[in-house]
Amino acid sequence: MHLDVQDLRNFYYRNPLGRAVQKVLRARIAEFWNEAHGKSIAGFGFAVPFLRPYLADARRVMALMPAPQGVIGWPQGMPNVSVLCEETFWPVETGHVDRLLVVHGLETSEQPGALLDECLRVLGPGGSALFIVPNRAGLWSRSDRTPFGFGRPYSQTQLETQLKSHGFLPERHVTTLFQPPSDRPFWRRTAGMWERMGARISVLAAGGVLMVEATKRVQAPNGPALRDTVRRPLGVLAPKPKAKPV
Secondary structure, three states: OOOOHHHHHHHHHHOHHHHHHHHHHHHHHHHHOOOOOOOEEEEEEOOHHHHHHHOOOOOEEEEEEEOOOOOOOOOOOOOOOEEEEEOOEOOOOOOOEEEEEEEOOOOOOOOHHHHHHHHHHHEEEEEEEEEEEEEOOOOHHHOOOOHHHOOOOEOHHHHHHHHHOOOEEEEEEEEEOOOOOOOOHHHHHOHHHHHHHHHHOOOOOOOOEEEEEEEEOOOOOOOOOOOOOOOOOOHHHOOOOOOOOO
8 A cells, every 4th residue: 555645755754754754865876877878767666855965966756656655746846757656567668667666656656566667668778777675674664653654664684585576676675764653853853873874783673774775687598599591591691602713
C-alpha cells in the first residue's frame, strides 16, 4: 500500500524529523553517486527530496510517482519533471536511464517482482540502481510516525536475493539513519552524534534504512558459437583465385 503523496511531502518538507532524514540520506546517496554530468537520472516512488542536487548537471531528471500514491509538481519555480505513472509501466524508453533511485516504492508495492522488472527494463548499459528501503532490524520500521514504518521492511539478504532473482547484481550496501525516529528536542539536538556513533558501530546499532546499489546483470549468450565458415559470404570478401601465368 503506497502512502499518500501529501503525507510524504509534509514529512520531508514541513517536519523537522523529515528534514533531518533528508539531510542524512542525501549525504549517503552522494557517496554512491558523487556526480551526474551528462547522465539521465530517474527516481521512482517519492525520490524528489534526493534528486534536487542533480538538477544542475544531469542531462535529464525524471520523477516517476506511482498512481496509487499521487503526484505533485516538482521542482517548484522550475519546469516540471514529475509524472504520474502506472507502477509497473513507466513512460520511459528501454535502456534510457543511467541512474535510478527507488525510495518509498519497493517496500509499498503490491507487485514488487513486476516493479523490479520495470526497473531493469529502463536501466541502460553501465547504469546502476539505488534501492532505499526500511531496515527490518532498525527502529524506524517499527514506528508508524514516519514513512519508513509502512510496507515491508527488508534485511540485506532478503533485498539482495530479490534483486538477484530479477536480473540485478548487488554491488554495494550501507545502513544509515541511526538516530531515533522521534521529533523530541533532545533527539533532534543529538541527531548528529547518533549518526556518527552508528556509522562506527553499525554491527551493534542497526540503522533504520538499508541502501543497496545494484547494476544490470549481463547474461552470456547461450546460443551456438561462431562458426569457422560463413554460409553465404559477401562476394567482395570471398578469396579470389590466383591468376595463371601467360
